[in-house]
Amino acid sequence: MQTPLLPQAPQTADYTANLNSDVFGANLFTGNFARAGATQFNPDYLVAVGDRIHLRLWGGFTFENVVTVDPQGNIFLPQVGPVKVMGAANKNLQEQVEAAVRRVFRANVYSYASLAAAQPVRIFVGGNVMRPGLYNGTSMDSLLNYLDQAGGIDPERGSFLTVQVKRGSTVRASFNLYDFLLKGQLPLLQLSDGDVIFVPAIANRVSVKGLVNNAKRFEFKSDKATVAKLMQLAKPQAQATHVRIARNTGTVKNTEYYPLEQANALMLQNGDELEFTADKKPGTISVRVEGEHMNPQEYVVPYGTRLGSLMQTIETLPDSEPESIQLFRQSVKQRQKEMLVTSLRSLETALLTARSGSSEEARLRKEEADLTLQWVERAKQIEPTGQVQIAQAQQRNSMLLENGDVIRIPRKDGLVLVSGEVLFPNAVAFDGQLSLKDYIDRAGGFTQTADAARVVVARRDGAFEQVDTSKLFDATRIKAGDQVLVLPKVDEKKRQFWKDITQIMYQIAIGAKVVFGL
Structure with a gap:
């Protein structure tokens, strides 16, 4: 016999909305305070009727x-x-x-x-909360417990800075919940039956994004608040140097731009949008040099250093192959990943919006789409290498280096790697007398799913050559260290989107040097 599921509290949707809100402090109210009441009495608790x-x-x-x-x-x-x-x-x-x-x-x-x-009490929670009402608890329970029971403060309307506790017409206390969030300070207040927790409307708010640890919307009390005070809440990152302020002036927004040194003099206005930025060139960058050389692997060089000036300081080993120098760049890797994701998203859209002329065709298309979408999800996990082809570039020495660049000086290699749709993917000893076909034959030849007309030869320096084996099979010159990638065949009779899939397979083979079959 199955245990019946307990009904969820009506505040569950409110807790989810609070957790996802970009308002600073909204994630306080996710049900944690409502579930856990007081566990012990504090020494200053005053005995009340009903205790x-x-x-x-x-x-x-x-x-x-x-x-x-x-x-x-x-x-x-x-x-x-x-x-x-x-x-x-x-x-x-x-x-x-x-x-x-x-x-x-x-x-x-x-x-x-x-x-x-403690005395059982009933507390009214009103104002700008998600679910105003009368809530049960004890006189020991905290203010947060009753606010949480009410679904929390409404992130779009309620104030986190002036939460009031009233008894009759008298305001007994006012709480600033930012003090609790930032400093862990929450004064204890003993509640009595019939007390009212009231959340006033928010007065002023600004939004913050950019180089900050707390990219949220913040509340402030008066028109005298400054950017410097806001920075205590938003916690700008170390590299932030300037702030861009978009002023809310109606239909037209005025943008102002200031260095952070002026933060004490910059006044905030309700509705401002602030973005903290880094507006200076880095003094130095870090470049890693790997492979066959005698020098240190990590270099900290001035911003603007060119590849040629760094390479002049590198002493290569006798077994190195400097003509095949490799450069791996993070920004290129990111662009390769973005292009791959864009192609895959386009293929997904085409799959999901394809039309069919009959019910039988629709069934076949659905099966095809399901298989291809599984392939798309696997393809999204492919990480490009970010390699830049520089070995044969005439202006190679004048290329500017970027922070995080990896320069690899390869060792002379006596192998040719053959992978993809061959019977026995393997590394084959280089022989200048062997042709491309010979290397593929030594790896067992093409599989039944191989596309014999589509072979990619990836060079060590980042260059590649697409080979149509029916035309240029014997004309392709193989070098030591090359990688031969035999792509899989996409049956254009069975696959409606075979051209898109083939293009993406090429993209993966070139960007990541792997063969990813369907």
């Missing part, structure tokens, strides 16, 4: 029970009578009960008193 107290007397007279503070603020002890405890601090409760017992029993009777449970 339960565990009493124990022993010695010449024995008594043990849990008693409730009555509406007059008393507890009743046998042989002693009513004892006034309302308003007594928790830390003084034992002393107060003991003094009452001593007035009747001069000796040989000992007492112990401790709070057992």
Whole structure:
């Protein structure tokens, strides 16, 4: 027998919205405070009507029970009578009960008193919260507990800076929840039955993005707030140097741009949009040199250093192959990845919007689409190498280096790697007398799923050559260190989108030097 699922609290949707909100502080209210009530009494807690107290007397007279503070603020002890405890601090409760017992029993009777449970209370939560209403708890529960039960502060309307607790027409306290979020400060306030937690409307708000740790929308109290005070909340990153402010002036937005040194003098206005940026050239960049050389592997060079000036300082080893120098660049890798993702997204769109002329064709198209979409998901995991072809470039030495570049000086290689749609993908010893066909034959020849007319020869320096084996098979010159990639065949009779798939296979083979079959 299956256990029936418990119904979800009506606040569940509110908690999800709070978690996904870009308003600073909204993620406070996701149900964690509502689920966990108070676990212990603090020493300054004041005993209130309805609290339960565990009493124990022993010695010449024995008594043990849990008693409730009555509406007059008393507890009743046998042989002693009513004892006034309302308003007594928790830390003084034992002393107060003991003094009452001593007035009747001069000796040989000992007492112990401790709070057992706080008064059950009902608290009104109103104003700009997600679900205003009357909520149950105890006088020990925190303000956050009742706000959480109400679904939290409405991120679009409510103020996190001036949450009020009212008793009748009197405001007992006002809370700034930013102090709790940023400093861990939340003053304790003992609530009583019928108290009102009221969330006023938000007054001013700005949005922050860019080089900050807290890219959120922030609230501020007055028109005297500055960018410097906002920075204490947004926490700009170390590389941030300037701030761009788009002023909300109606239909037209005015953009201002300032260095962060002026942050104390920059006043915030309601609706401003701020973006923190890094507006300076880096003083140095880091470049890694790998492979066959005698020098250090990591170089910190001035911004604007060119490849030629760095290579002049590199002493290569005798077995190196400097004419096939390789450059791997992060920005190129990112662009290769973006182009691949764009091609795959285009293929997905075509698959999902293809039309069919009959129900049988529709069934076949659906099967084809399901298989191809699985292939697309696997293809998205392919990571390009980011290699730049520089070995044969005439202006190679004048190329500017970028931070994070990796220069690899390869070792002379006596192998040719044959992979993809061959029977035995393998590394074959280089022989200048062998042709491309010979290398493929030594790897077992083409598989049945190989596209014999589509072979890519990837050179060590990043260049590649697409070979139509039916025309240029014997004319292609293979060098030591080359990689032969035999692409799979895409049956154009069965695949409606065979041209798109073939193009993406080429893209992966060139960018990542792997064969990815369907």
